[in-house]
Amino acid sequence: MDQEPLPSEGFAEVRIVAATPDTARRVAEVLRRCFASAEQRSYPAGTGGGTRLHLTIDTAQAAGPARSWLSTSESSPEGPAHTDEV
Template identity: 60%
Template structure:
């Protein structure tokens, strides 16, 4: 019988992703992050040639912030002023 691991706090889930390649594991982690707030992933070898195991903690009580378009993120704020040496 496997030893039991402590449960994560209420509202959080520990997620383990095992994939044949790191790219596939990252795609799944990104899909989760697009829906839920999550910690940075931690990656480990998964035994097979190039296989990867990712661990991350997902906070199910907070949804992820909606993605901002490049247009919104590139707009200057009102406080952006030219400096004397930028003329």
């Protein structure tokens, strides 16, 4: 598997996989209320249907509940990725 480049400092790439495009958009909307974000990109999620949505969020531009959570959270060691992640 090819390694994707890491996002710039302060940014995170989020991938949402859902059975329907509407469900994926609803989750993305919640993230947008907490963080500034770039335009989302959506793709088919494999042969079983569904939607895979990619979103880049700016953690430096946190708002509301995300700001308070980020200020009190601690970094944890990176664990292994899920075996089905791409």
